[in-house]
Structure formats: C-alpha cells, structure tokens
Amino acid sequence: MSDETTGAETSHEERTELVRAQSRRGGPGGGRGPMGGMGMPTEKAMNFGGSLKRFAGYLRAERLRVVAVVLVTVGSVVAAVAGPKLLGNATNVIFEGATGSLLGRYLPAGTTADQAAAALRAQGQDTQADMVASMHGLVVGQGIDFHRLAVLLGWVLAVYVLSAVLMWLSGWITTTVVQHTVRRLRDEVEGKLHRLPLSYFDRQQRGEILSRVTNDIDNVAQSMQQTLSQMINSILTVVGVLAVMFWISPLLAVIALATVPLSVWLAATIAKRSQPQFIKQWATTGRLNAHIEEMYTGHSLVKVYGHQQRAIDTFDQENEELYGASFRAQFISGTIQPAMGFVGNLNYVIVAVVGGIKVASGSLSLGDVQAFIQYSRQFTQPLTQLASMMNLLQSGVASAERVFELLDADEQTPDAGAAGPERVRGRVAFEDVSFSYVPDKPLIEHLDLVVEPGQTVAIVGPTGAGKTTLVNLVMRFYDVDGGRITLDGVDTRDMPRATLRSQVGMVLQDTWLFKGSIEENLRYGVADGRTVDEDEFLEAARATHVDPFVRTLPDGYATLLDDEGSSVSAGEKQLLTIARAFLADPPILILDEATSSVDTRTELLVQHAMNALREGRTSFVIAHRLSTIRDADLILVMEHGSIVEQGTHDDLLASGGAYARLYESQFAGAATEEETEQSPVG
Template sequence: MSPRTARRARPHGPHGPGARMMPGEKARDFKGTMKKMLAFMGQFKWHLLLILAFAVGSVVFSIIGPKVLSEATTVIFNGVVERIEGTGGINFDTVGRILLTTLALYAFSAVCNWVQMWTMSYVSQQTCYRLRNAIAEKINRLPFGYFDGNSTGDTLSRITNDVDTLGQSLNQGITQMITSIVQVVGVLVMMLIINWAMTLIALITVPISLLLVMLIVKRSQKHFYAQQELLGKVNAQAEETFSGHAVVRAFGKEDETAKRYNDANDELFEAGWKAQFLSSLMKPAMDFVGNLGYVAVAISGAMFAARGVITVGDIQAFIQYVKNFTQPITQLAQVSNVLQQLAAAAERIFEFLALPELPAEDADAGISDENKPTCNVEFDHVRFGYKPDEPVIKDFSAQIGCGQTVAIVGPTGAGKTTIVKLLMRFYDVDSGSITIDGLNIDAMKRTELRQLFSMVLQDTWLFKGTIRENIRYGRLEASDEEVQKAARATGAHHFISTLPGGYDFEISEDGSNLSQGQRQLLTIARALLADRQMLILDEATSSVDTRTEARIQQAMDKLMQGRTSFVIAHRLSTIKNADLILVMDHGDIIEQGTHEQLLELGGFYAELYNSQFADFDDTGE
C-alpha cells in the first residue's frame, strides 16, 4: 500500500465516542511547529481576540444561568411551604422576573456562542485558503528536481489532506480549549460560592472519572489505530483491483484477490468492533461516576439544607454545575490529541513551504522585443549532473541553425531528455553555456525562455475539458477558426468530427475516452496553434502502432516546417530526414551527421539502426 493511498483512505471524522482520542501522526517538533502556526495566525489576531471575548462571554452567561434560576426554585419552594403553613404563597411576579433574566442570560450566551463559532469558522477556512494558495504558489517556485525526487501523491496530500486536517483541528481545538478552560474555572468558582464542602465532595469523583477515561482510551487506542491502518489497506486493495481488473481477470486471479480482500476486511471488522465497543463504554462509565457524584451531592445537600446552610435552589444549581464540571475536563483531554493532529499537519505544510526555491530572477533580466532571440541554438561544452559528483552530461557541444531539425538518439540513460531539460531551464548547467542567437539563456527569465518553445511529449497530457479548450491551451486567445485550422493541419479534424459534439466533446479526466493516437494528434495540434519558434518532440510516437505512427509523423512534419526542432526518438525510422543527428552515449556526443553519413560511417548509429531492422525482420512481420 502506497503512502498516498493510505493517506487518502484515512478517515477524518470521528468513529465512535472515543474516536477523536485515537492517536494520530505526531509532530517531530511540536513546540517549534506551534510557534510557526501562531506566527502565521498573527494575521488574524483581531479575529482571535474577538473569538476569545465571545467564547468567555458565552460560557460566563451560561454558568450564571443555573445560579439565577436557582433563586426561582427557592422562591417557589418557600411559597409552597408558606401556603401549606397558611402564612403566604408563591410570588409569581418574582418568579417571572427571574425566569426572564435567566432567558436573557441564555439568549446572550447563545448569541456569543454563535458569533465565536462563526468567527472561528471564518478564521479556520481563511487559514486553509491562504495555506493552499501559499502551497500552490510554492509549487511554481520549486526547482524541477523536487518533482523528480518526490511523489506527486505526497505533494497532493499536503495541499488536500494536511490542510483539511489542520482546518478541522483548528476549528475544533481552539474553541474547545477556550470554552473548556473557562467552563472548568467558572463552574468551580460558582460551586465554591454555593458551598465549599459540597464542592470538595463533588471533586472526589473527578480523579475517578479521569482514571476511567484513561483506562478506556488506552485500551481502545490500539484498536482505533489498527482500524485506520486496516481501512487504508482495504481501500488500497480495492483501488488496485478496480484499476487493474483487466489484468486480474486475464491471469485468473479473481478468487485469490477476493480472498486477500476478505482477509483484510475480516481484520478490519475485528479491530472496528473492538474499538467501537470499548469507546462506547466511556459514556456509561462516566454516567455511573456522575450518578455517584449526584447521590453524594444530594445527600450532603439535603443535610445542609435541613440545617439551613443552603437553599433548595442552591442544591438544584449545584447538581447542574457538577454535571457541567466533568464534561469540559473530558474535552480538555481530547483537545490534546486534536492539537497533536494539528501540529503534525502543520509541520508537513511548513516543511513544504520552507523548501529551497529557484533563485529569484533579476527584474532587469527580461529581453526586449528588438533583442528577442529566435531560433539559432548553441551548446558550448555543457556539463551537468543531477548530483554534483555524478555528471550525466560531461562535455556536450552542438550548433543548431534556424529551421533545422536535430534528432538526438542513443541508448536509455545516455542523457537525451536531460539536454531538453537544460534547454528549457528546468535545470541550470553546472558549467559551459547554452545560447540562443548568442544570448545566454541564463540571462533570460524562465517564462520568457519557455515561450519560445512548444513541446509534444510521449505522455500525452490532456485535462478534463472540451477538445477545443485542450487545443487552445497553448494560446488562449486563439479563435475557433484557428483551432479548427490547426486540427485540420495535423489530421485531427476528421476524428474530431466523428465525436458527439465535435470540438465540444468532453475529454475525461485521464483522456481514456480517446485513443492514444487521437490524444497525440491533439497535443500536436495544440503545439501547432501555440506557434512558437522552436519545437521539442520527446518520443512522441513511441507508444502507438506503426499505422498511427505514420499519420502522426505526417502531422509532425507539418508542425516542424520552418521551426528549429529537437526530436528525441528511439524509433530511428522516424528521424531519417533530420538535418542533423546527434548520437549520445554516457553524456557525450560520440557521432553526428545526417542519416546517410552516419550509416556510411558504420559506427554506433549504424549498428543501432541495423539492429532495429534486424529485430523487425526476425519476427517475420
């Protein structure tokens, strides 16, 4: 199971009463990460102060409510006693005023709670929004080597799962921590005001409650953790089976695949029911301890009331406070796990945002229209390695004239694609230089340099959208007529016309509703419409059949007319008409010339070319 799959499969929501207590991934540097988080949250300091003020107000108003309401209970109780004794009755005016005051207090508490919840939701979503923007902008500033050395799934996980986890944890953790602390302190103060002796009796149940919570959480944590891991395993197996169902059926592995899935599902069931059962014990255990506290409070309260120390209304208020005292203590225990999850997610996000970036380009590095280079390219003793001590390109020199087609061939790992990456400044050379019309590409902004090139790659990248939008991607201002003209020129118009909706046909997310050849023709049409001075073709026909290859080759020939073209190809039959063929091996040019010249030379290229056709003849096809 890949980390990407496991992370995507991991559930975010609670899975039972104790789910939020299950251990998440912990931050390596909790304090350092929280400092960075607080610094980032500094931009919301006024919002956070507002949240604090209204959270305190909400809790204070709700805490005062039971004490005020207890006065109504006392008035009613005394009135009933007086009526029985024939000395008076219930003062309903006083009761009415007390009830209205209580209603006003709870209304103010609700309003304060609504304001702080709304503000906290705004802050958490704004935090997610700004962090996603920061990550998206960071991606554009990262060196190309980051994407070669890190999985796409991990990067996507940071911008989706980690940011989402941070937002949820922030929304839950901050408000819950503030309200729980204020509620514990406030309730304790009100209980002491009513009767200190009863408060001590009530506090005896607190350590018992915490002990039970710790025991239950300790036993259920391992099962929740196993549930997370097994859920990821089950989801990964399901994804692998669905994505490769044709291969599974072709090799007759249906029963074996189903058995593996069922075994994992059984393990998930075992861990799931144990986790849910153990966590479900928390409420009855807490209720049992709470009821013991109520009994103790009721007995002691009755004794104090009989002696006239406290009123009946105070007993009723005290019981409510006891109930409200244990709940925030349990919530504070949960907050610690929420903050750990927040720190773990924030650490991954801030680690990504702190990655080394591409060097800032000089604002004066731009080139004017008069000095804009066109198409003459020269490589002068270029040396480059992805690692400083392991050069891939050792000493590469070549001159390509305007409008020429240069083919770069050689065995896998020879450095062919690396040359293109250096030309596009995905990487900078270690030594030597690359110039266009005498201008060193290091003196150009990367965006300006890349606007000189169109690219057609082996992997046909199309996005979910219409055919028209995909062709227009290289030049968004192009008209519909220009889009069709490009499609006609590359031979794509015919198959587009046969599709439902024509140019408005919706391409699926992975382009699976088009054939490989059709997708390649669209990328060639896109490159043609972009109308750049230079062209890069990297194995553009390697994954299609020979008939489709011939059709694509015709489209590429039209595309290359009048443009300086760099063609990387393994099928040497496709580059016989190139003006210059550069034969590379181990990062060096070992031969160069036209197709005929290299065959007459009888060297590495001739051997490579003849071996391809010898293999073809041996098949008998």
C-alpha cells in the first residue's frame, strides 16, 4: 500500500463537529474532553496506589533479576552494617590501651581490668571504676595493641570494599531491569498506537501524544532507575541497622525509634500536598509540547498571518503555568529532606547525650556508643532518602498514569480471521450504508452505490459534504454504523485491515514524506515480497514527471529528504506521493485532490499519466476542480452526506442540477477574474 494513511483524516468541518461532540459526551477517557491530555483534570486526585501497583506488574518478567538485586543488596547492607561495629571495636582497642597507659602511673603493670576497678572503688572513684570494669581487654601498662588494631582496621576496609562492590553490582543489575522494563513499555505503547482508531488521533494533539510516548516514558525510566535500587537498599539498611542497634542497646534503639512516627507524618503530609502539583506539572508539559509542535510545524503560516505575538503569548502562558506547577511540586516535595534532616539531628543529639551517660556509668563501651551514633545516622539517612525519593516516585507514577491512559484508550475492532478475495477485481459496493462521527448527528444515511471493476468514480461536492468520509469507509479508517461495504462480494469488515489496504493505493492532498532518500520514499509503497526492478522504477518516475526534476538534484534519487520534505516544493512533494502510488501498482486507487499542489501544465501531464494508470483499475477521485474529472465513468455529487446526483459529465451538465451549478460557478469565477485582470486600472 503506497498511501499517506496518516493524512487520511476527516474534513476540517467533520473533525470540528467530532471534537465538539466528544466534548459534550466526555471523550474516550471518561469525561476528559476531546484533547485527551489537554483536558487532563489537574484537580483530580491520581490513583497513586493503583498506578504504582500496575507499574510494579511490569517487573514480573524481571523477577529473577529483581531477586538478584535484593540478594546482592542484602550482602552490601550486611557488610555496611558490620563496618561501624568493627570500627567501634577498633576504637575500644585504642581507648583501652590509652586508659591502661594512664592507669600504669598509679597501678602495677599487668593489673587486669577487674583489679583496677576494685582499686578505684577502694579510693571512692565508683564512676571511673564502672567505666574501667567494662573494658574487658584492658591491661594496665600494656598500651595500645597495634596488631589487634591493624587486624580490625583491615576487616573494616574489607567490609566497606565488599559493600561498595556489591552496591555497584546491584546498580548494574538494576539498570538492566529498568531498561528491559521500559523497552517492553515502549513496545507496548508502539503496538497500541497501531491499534488505535483514526478517531483517537482526530481528537488528540500530536504534541500531546508525543509527550506521553517520549517525555513521560523517559521520566518513568529515570524515576525507576533512581528509586528501585536505592529504595531496596534503604529498606534493608533500616532493618539491618535497627537489629544491630537493639543488640547494642535496647534503650538507645527505642529512643531512635521514637522519632520515626514524626518522620513518617512529616513525609506523608508533604507528599500529599506535592502530588497534585506533579500531576499538573506533567499535564502542562503535554500542553506546552503540543503548542510548540503545532507552532513549529506551521511556523510559516504563523508568520504569514502575523500571529507571532499570539503564539508567543500562548507559549508564555503555558510556560508560566508549567513553571508554577514545577516550582510548587519541586519546592513542596523538596522540603521533605530538610524536615527529615532536622528530625535526624534531633535524634543524633538525644543518642549522643544518653550514650555519653551510659559510657560514664560503664553500661556501654565508648566504641559501642561511637558505633551506635554511626548506626543512628545510618538509620535516619535511609529514612531521609526514602522520603526524598517520594518526589521522584510521585513524578514517575504521574507520568506512568498518563502512559496508562494511552494504553487504556479504546482500540479499533479486532481484525476478522477470514481472508479477502483470492484475486481482487475491484468491485466495490455500498449496501444501505449509514455512518456518523457522533451518534446525534448522522452524516451518511442508507447509501447505495456500486463501482464496477475498472471504473473511475469522481466524487464532488462542497466542503464537509462527506467526500473524504466515503473513501475513509472504503479503507476502514472508520467502520460503518449500518449496512455494509463489500469488495468483490466480501464484506470489508470480514477482511483483515492490512489485507484490504494492501489492495489500495492512496494519494492525499496532505503529502507525507519521511526522512530518507527520494528512492526510499518512492519504494515505500511496494508490498513486502514484491520486487521492483530499475526499469519499472524509472518508468513510474517518468510517468508521474518525477524523473525530470529529480535529475536536476545533485544526488538524484539518492537525495536525502528531511521529515518535512522541506528541500522540495509542495508540488514536487505531491508528484513524489503520486509516483509512490504508481509504483505500488494496486488494483484500487484513491486520489484525494492528488493534483492540488501542482501547476496547470504539470496537472495536465499528470492527468494523462493517471488516465493510463487507472486503466483496468477501480479508482475513486475526489476533486474540487471539475475540469480534471470530465473523463470519469461516474460522477457522484454529494451534499450533507448524501449522493444528490450521479452520472457522466455530459449527462450531469445537461440535467442542469447541482453539478451544473458547481461547474458554472467555477468557470464563471474564472471568467470574472480574467475580465478583472484585463480591465484598465482607474
């Protein structure tokens, strides 16, 4: 199929009515309006838990890697948790050695800790005696045991290196999990876009759709990357540190835990206020991207009609709204970390004071208090990290929900399993066909039409009469509401869409070229499995008068086009799309104002080529210039979705009806213009 399917849309008036009707009935997203993301209700509370649970379901395919992340992180956390305790033991060695040296001035060398404590009590120094009694490794006069200290410091270095290596490995596995998951999400979105009906894209701004499939998915990936591994690490660290804290001192552990409810309350309160702002931030991002995309695509017309300032004002308004929503979201969620930091510092002060008292009383060693203070930091730090990750998580889930809304959009009806005719002859029949874009406004009612193989049918009528709708129904861009359309006696709804469309070549008024060479663009319509040799390729190019202007280009058919085709003129782009349809060699042709952008001389040449191409093929030609369809086998005149006249050019002129009036108005207008040009200027 060599068509511009992306351009096969309804007329402007039809799309406008469709948008208005969807606004009245709430659109496909359930009361969200015709513009999807543009109508996204920022005041609506997001289903945070449900969306998070749904996204977590995407991790099931990576469950083995997720288990590996957990196991590796457990090893890293165990090593990290062991570090402060080993470092505390090293501190005890230093403190016991220093204390033993100090006591050597008053007590005999070799005195044990218990003997030294008894001597101090005899002197009435009970507090010092309690502290010395807790130093089980103290020997008066021995000094610092550097060998034992070196061994402990070696273990400290080993466990911290092991923790860092395991954390690096955890990060590597996490990256693999995230990228695989997001790749599957992108694949699902890409597949969904191909299953959505044309009506969905009629209701959406392209920039809004692009924002969902690019910005939002990227934000999901970044949020997931930054939170998954860190969240697991933080949770395991809290559990591990808490266990060791209770082992060292239940009293200090309870004191540390007393601040947790305050931390949770602060984080939940702040997150509740920031979440609506994240929703508004990404909704506004979609609107701003849609506006930028529209203004960039139509920048020439914006300048022609002098609407630069209006475009700038709209941009400024949307940009200001995005700034406000982003600022509020980031500022409010950003207060979580300093609030948690304050609670952590409060906890640190309380632990330090109580720990110092317990060291003085001999119930804890100095090394244990030092380790506990480190653990209290390790305990509050992951809590702070978990709280600070809430803004990333909220932002990611907000984006995920926007992607899920796209994935949940109503799809076109599935293809039937039956195949089409073995050999397409091209007989197209409309049997009592009725169709409307919106239920309360019928457009086509009880239409009957038979187009025999090889016939050329021209469709004329005023804008919004339903001409493009007719061919859209043939292509099954929309399905009929009543009756049926058959191809060689087979209901098109019983045929796979790809099978049906592979039999049709379509050239639209809105040309579409992709980024690539001219030859690649021309061969785009050639069906898979069919080969086109150089002679056939050049024959199609010459027949459509593409070859002469391509030969003037520096690289000929290898000339690269950008995605807008800006390196060739509008008429040349239309010639390229006509050549693409010629090269496809389909049994059915649809030409929707296919020569609207070419000059009069080229149009005559193309008309001759199209007449030759239409030989033996069923052709539907939509035209406003009636002079181009004189040779059509059948001319249909449409008004308000109905065929009001049909016949040959001569028969319709002789009848003096709607076609004759249209024909006379065009040529009368041309005559008037010619007389005006020839009249002398006053």
